[in-house]
Amino acid sequence: MPKKKSKQKWSQDVTDKSDAMDLKGGVFKQPSAKKIADSLKTSAEHSDRRRASPFQSAMSMLNFYINRAGKQLSKSRLATLDRAKDELRKDFSKEPKR
Numbered sequence: 001m002p003k004k005k006s007k008q009k010w011s012q013d014v015t016d017k018s019d020a021m022d023l024k025g026g027v028f029k030q031p032s033a034k035k036i037a038d039s040l041k042t043s044a045e046h047s048d049r050r051r052a053s054p055f056q057s058a059m060s061m062l063n064f065y066i067n068r069a070g071k072q073l074s075k076s077r078l079a080t081l082d083r084a085k086d087e088l089r090k091d092f093s094k095e096p097k098r
Helices: 010-017 033-046 054-072 075-091
Strands: none
Touching: 033 054, 033 075, 054 075
């Protein structure tokens, strides 16, 4: 018997039911990489749903969003999100990747 297709994507299920931290609404739609990074940092530091360090949790959420949005992101939006990674590293006093 064929498996019934779910209307909800697995990524939404992960977002809803996982131990991922709670994010402020629209965090990834903010125009500034610094604002995105600051919001992720704040959420990671205040979350009691995370299992990893605040830095790892924040970076994972940013990468998860980038990977799930995929080809739907414009080049300029992807560039902003990549700059947010660098800002996040700065916020947590980590070495920037280059």
